[in-house]
Structure formats: structure tokens, C-alpha cells
Amino acid sequence: MKTFQEYNFFDKNIIQAIEDIGFKYPTPIQEKVIPFLLSSEKDIIALAQTGTGKTAAFGLPIIQKVKLKSTLPQALILCPTRELCIQITRDLCRFSKFSSFIKIVSLYGGANINSQIKSLKKKNHIIVGTPGRIIDLIKRKKLSFDKIQYLVLDEADEMLNMGFKDELDSIIEKLPKKRQSLLFSATMSKYMNVIAHKYLIDPVEIVTGKKNIGADDVKHVYYIIEKLDKKYLALKRILDINPDIYSIIFCGTKKETKEIADFLTKDGYNADALYGDLSQTQRESVMNRFRNRNLKFLVATDVAARGLDINNITHVINYNLPKESQIYVHRSGRTGRAGNTGISICIIQTKETRNLKEFEKKIGKSFNRIMLPTGEEICEKQLFYFIEKIKKVVVNDNLMKKFLPKIQKNLEFFDKEELIKRFSWIGFNHFINYYKNSKDLNPVFYKKIIGSRTKKKFFSKLFLNIGSKDNLTKLRLINLINKAVNNSRINIGHIKILSNFSLFEVEKRYRNKILIGMSRINHFGKPISIEIKN
Structure with a gap:
């Protein structure tokens, strides 16, 4: 496999940025799309699983091809959500870190529009925006699209799904007819053919992997509960049996998202909610805390979490099963990214197993059932997790030296076994107290008829x-x-x-x-x- 340097795709500034980020080899979608965009002006539809580097696939060639002397924007990248808009802008800035004359502006709702208007008065080469804010700025006559050569529709099917059809029509009508249009998505949904027919001209289709197939680095498992009122209790057991978990928990509605986040917080879990009605300041605060791992659990709706690009998420938890397999593919794609493995978990009732079988067929992956852990198993897991943490602690001997005599004097009445018990108890007594009288949450599938x-x-x-x-x-x-x-x-x-x-x-x-x-x-x-x- 060739490195980016060996392919000789880009100038030295972009190569320096790629190396600074830590990219060495192109991903499959990058290997196919980048040379095509650098050598052709044809429209494309590019399909690849989430976490495979689609932003670099279109972003790097655009950065390479923009004309620095032009004072008007040459590329317009449209995406469905503020978070994805911010993420794409952040990535493009990293790709152009050493190409100091390239200017990128991010336009999305919830942010101060006057500041955005001010930034548009300066030279800009690339605009990244959400349809609603772009339309607002068009109506105010603050945007010029005369020199646009590249249109990127990232997660275009989701934009239609969210009701942005009229906005997309209005925006694209303002663009020059002679342009290259690029449509990127993780799934081939019912909207994709509509989009391709309406906005693209004789597009070339570039696909890596199989259409609408889940990522290979994600394991799909499910837990069954008997009654709906046991679902939150089951969620807590799943979190407790995985001490190192770092997860997004998907809920079906904004109300449920807020409720589950509140329940988890009250029960001592490090969680917060992400949903559509948050202000931009609130969203950024939540996302920064989650990205920096100050939050372990992000409870989110599908729309709010669309386009999140955070590595090392260990688990995705489907608190509610989505209605469509494409949504499930997007959800599960939040884990198992950038070469890491991940687990996608579904919490379902027995009647929903039929839905899972349909998902299995459509995404080409098997879902394995796991039994909900007992309280005893959770306590054992947490105890040994605590012990492993103790074993890995690095002690500053110099700082502890002056306190050791007093510590030893205070603890001299306890033998080794008693000390071990007491320190272990401090580490996981919460779990023993909570689970000491807990019942098995796994459904009984049939009566035990021993000897019949x-x-x-x-x-x-x-x-x-x-x-x-x-x-x-x-x-x-x-x-x-x-x-x-x-x-x-x-x-x-x-x-x-x-x-x-x-x-x-x-x-x-x-x-x-x-x-x-x-x-x-x-x-x-x-x-x-x-x-x-x-």
C-alpha cells in the first residue's frame, strides 16, 4: 500500500499537514475519490461507511485546487447539522494548516449572524454551512456564489430527511451551472436517487465496501428485557459491567434524551444530553466535555449526533431501536472508527427481535444476544477493575515520604487481610449496596418443567x-x-x-x-x- 507521499497527490504544504495529523496511508474511499477529483470535473456519488475519512476525500482535493488569488468563495460544502458543519470546518483547517493563504468560513444557525456576515466581507475560498443559515444569508444578500466551482452535499439524504428540500433547491439555483457536484453519504437511502437526478449531471458512482452495510470493525449485540419499565435498569447494568466504557446512548425523542441524561446524572453517572433545542454555546460545551472525556456518556437524538467524528468511542447504545436500517448504520458507525473496534448494543423487548432480523438482512451483520449481567457479576467486575487501577497507580514517593510514618501509625492495628478488605470496600461498596438484593432482569422464555x-x-x-x-x-x-x-x-x-x-x-x-x-x-x-x- 502506498503512502500519501508516494502517491504524489498533493503539494508539500498539504503533505506536511497530513503528516502532522498522523495520516500515512489513504483509506479506501480516499484512494478512489482523491485521484478522481484531482483529474476529472465529472460529478460523483461517493458511498462509504462512517469513520472512513470522507471529509479528507473531498476536502484535500478542494484545498489543492482552489485559486488563492480569488477573493470570492470557490467551494460550497452543505451539511445537515451544526455539529457536522463545525467538524468539517475543523478538519479542513487542519488539512490547510500549512497552506496559510487558504481561508475557510463556517456558517450555521445558533451562532451570531453578524459575526458571520463580518467574516464574509473578507477573502474566503471555502464555505461550509447548513441550509437554513445559508438561505438566511442569501436573503440578506450577504453571499456571492458567482465563482463557486465545487458543490459538496455531505449527508445529503439526511438534509432531505430533515425537511431541507426547499432550502437546497433555492441554494443550488443560485450556483453557477458549470460546477462539479459531489454527493457523499454512508448509506444509499431512498433519497439518494432523487438527489442525484435533481442536482447532479451523469454522476460517477464510487463505492467502498457494500451499500448500506455496517462497518466491519463493529460488533453488534443485543439484550432482551421483558417489560419496558426495566429498560433503564438494564441500561445501568450494561454501563456497570463495562467499567472502561465511553459511549453515545441514542434515544428516540428529545424528551427521552433529557430524561435519561437526568436519570443517569442523578444516579452518579458522568452523562449529559445533546438534542436540537440546545443553544450553540450549550452544544459546544457538551461536545467539548465529551470530546475531552470529561463526560463518559453522551445521550443524544439521531439528528443531534449526526456527523459526530470522535475517535475511541467504545460502545454505541441503542436505547430505542431506530425505525430504519440506514439510521442504525449511522448510529453504529459512531464507534469502530479509524481502525479501532467497537460494540453497538441494542436494548429490546422480545417482540422487537423481528426488527433485528430485518436489520441483519439489510446491513449484512449478525446480532448476537448477550444475557444481562447479574448484580454479583457486576460487583466482581468492578472489584477487579478497581484492583487493576491500584496496580497501575504511579506513586510519587517524594511527596508521600513525609506522610508515610503517620499513615503507618494510624493503620498499625490492621493486618494485611483487613487492610485489603477495607481498601477494596472503598473502591466498590456502591455496587455491592446497590446490587445486594437485585433480581435477574433476563426474561424467562419458558417454564422449567424438570422431569416432565x-x-x-x-x-x-x-x-x-x-x-x-x-x-x-x-x-x-x-x-x-x-x-x-x-x-x-x-x-x-x-x-x-x-x-x-x-x-x-x-x-x-x-x-x-x-x-x-x-x-x-x-x-x-x-x-x-x-x-x-x-
Whole structure:
């Protein structure tokens, strides 16, 4: 694979900026789009999964091609939301960091329009804007599009979905007929053909991966709850079983977004909400805190979170299942970006499994069911997470030196075991107090009819050589079974975990698959031995 330098696409200033950012190799969409835009004036439709570098794919060639001597803007980039507008502007400024004469202006609602008008009086080469604010400035006769050569519609389908059709029509009517139009999206939605037919001329289609397919670096899982009123409790367990989580939680409405963020905050989680009615100052405050990891959880609506480009998000949580698979692709694409892996989680009721099956077909990915963790499992996870943090602490010996004698004197009455217990208790007593009387939230799929003819007819009893001494729990056993056969919809009957071995019941039709699959798995380094008891 060639580096950016070896491709010889750009001048030395852009190469310096690319190297300063840390880019070395073009992504697949960049590898296809960049040489095309640098050598052709044809319109294009470019489809690529989120997090694959679409902004650089169109931004770098535009920066390369703009004429510095011109005082009027030559490129107009339209996007659906303020956040995406800010993000694209930020990226273009990074790409042109060493091209000091290139001027970029960002125009979006919620910001002071007079300041934006003032910036338009100066020389500008590239305009990045949202349709509403661009229309406002056109009506005020503060924008000139006479020299526009490049039109970029980023997430154009979302702009139509949000009701910006009339605004787009009005804006594009003002542009020169002779221009290059570029349409970028992560999905091929129902709007894309409408947009292409109306705004583009004989476009070339450039696709990386498959249309409307989820990213390869994202694992898709789901938890089932029996009743809707258990959903928030399930969310808390998901957050607690993942101590290092850094996540966006998607809700269906603005009201629900605010409620969930408030509930989490009151329960001691580091969370805040992002939704459409926030002022620009509030939005930027929330986003800066999340981007700097001062927030662990961003609770957001789809519109508010569109275009967020934040690396290292570990999980996306779908508190509500979206109605369309394309929306799910956009949501899940917030994680697993820039070469990282991620997990997309859905919290659903049993009746919604049908929707997930449709999503599986449409996005070409499997959704694996995971059992909600028990309180005991969460406490164990948090305890060892706390212990790992202690092991990794770097102590400043010089600062601690003068306090050590007093500390030792105050703690001399405790032996080693008692000290360990007390320090551990400080680290995770909140979880023990909260979960000490907690119930299993996993639905009961069928009644346990031990010994009945029906059960004997359809279920087999299997023996395992591992038990509680090997850190085996019911949840871990269920996950081992699902992993062994790559199927999370198996009915599992009675489970009995003893000290040195375990017994469990499964449907007979899966018996042989489980025997083969589990014999290949290790549990905490111990090979599993399994046999049929009946």
C-alpha cells in the first residue's frame, strides 16, 4: 500500500499537514475519490461507511485546487447539522494548516449572524454551512456564489430527511451551472436517487465496501428485557459491567434524551444530553466535555449526533431501536472508527427481535444476544477493575515520604487481610449496596418443567468439567454455549453449577454442535471437557 507521499497527490504544504495529523496511508474511499477529483470535473456519488475519512476525500482535493488569488468563495460544502458543519470546518483547517493563504468560513444557525456576515466581507475560498443559515444569508444578500466551482452535499439524504428540500433547491439555483457536484453519504437511502437526478449531471458512482452495510470493525449485540419499565435498569447494568466504557446512548425523542441524561446524572453517572433545542454555546460545551472525556456518556437524538467524528468511542447504545436500517448504520458507525473496534448494543423487548432480523438482512451483520449481567457479576467486575487501577497507580514517593510514618501509625492495628478488605470496600461498596438484593432482569422464555415428558423429549442434559471453583457462573455458561454454536437463540433449560463440575440442559437439536464447539474453548485457560448425561 502506498503512502500519501508516494502517491504524489498533493503539494508539500498539504503533505506536511497530513503528516502532522498522523495520516500515512489513504483509506479506501480516499484512494478512489482523491485521484478522481484531482483529474476529472465529472460529478460523483461517493458511498462509504462512517469513520472512513470522507471529509479528507473531498476536502484535500478542494484545498489543492482552489485559486488563492480569488477573493470570492470557490467551494460550497452543505451539511445537515451544526455539529457536522463545525467538524468539517475543523478538519479542513487542519488539512490547510500549512497552506496559510487558504481561508475557510463556517456558517450555521445558533451562532451570531453578524459575526458571520463580518467574516464574509473578507477573502474566503471555502464555505461550509447548513441550509437554513445559508438561505438566511442569501436573503440578506450577504453571499456571492458567482465563482463557486465545487458543490459538496455531505449527508445529503439526511438534509432531505430533515425537511431541507426547499432550502437546497433555492441554494443550488443560485450556483453557477458549470460546477462539479459531489454527493457523499454512508448509506444509499431512498433519497439518494432523487438527489442525484435533481442536482447532479451523469454522476460517477464510487463505492467502498457494500451499500448500506455496517462497518466491519463493529460488533453488534443485543439484550432482551421483558417489560419496558426495566429498560433503564438494564441500561445501568450494561454501563456497570463495562467499567472502561465511553459511549453515545441514542434515544428516540428529545424528551427521552433529557430524561435519561437526568436519570443517569442523578444516579452518579458522568452523562449529559445533546438534542436540537440546545443553544450553540450549550452544544459546544457538551461536545467539548465529551470530546475531552470529561463526560463518559453522551445521550443524544439521531439528528443531534449526526456527523459526530470522535475517535475511541467504545460502545454505541441503542436505547430505542431506530425505525430504519440506514439510521442504525449511522448510529453504529459512531464507534469502530479509524481502525479501532467497537460494540453497538441494542436494548429490546422480545417482540422487537423481528426488527433485528430485518436489520441483519439489510446491513449484512449478525446480532448476537448477550444475557444481562447479574448484580454479583457486576460487583466482581468492578472489584477487579478497581484492583487493576491500584496496580497501575504511579506513586510519587517524594511527596508521600513525609506522610508515610503517620499513615503507618494510624493503620498499625490492621493486618494485611483487613487492610485489603477495607481498601477494596472503598473502591466498590456502591455496587455491592446497590446490587445486594437485585433480581435477574433476563426474561424467562419458558417454564422449567424438570422431569416432565415434554422436557425429556426435547432437551438433553450435558456435563461440564468446570464449576464455581473455575469462576463459572450461569451467565458465563450461557455465553460459552452461545459462543460454541454462534447462536444466541438456543433454549437453555435447568443449570446447576457445583464446585468442580456443572450440569445444564439444552435443546437436543443443538446437542452435537455444542459438544464440538465447547470442546474447542478454554475457560480462563482451562480446556473444557463435555459429555452427554442423557
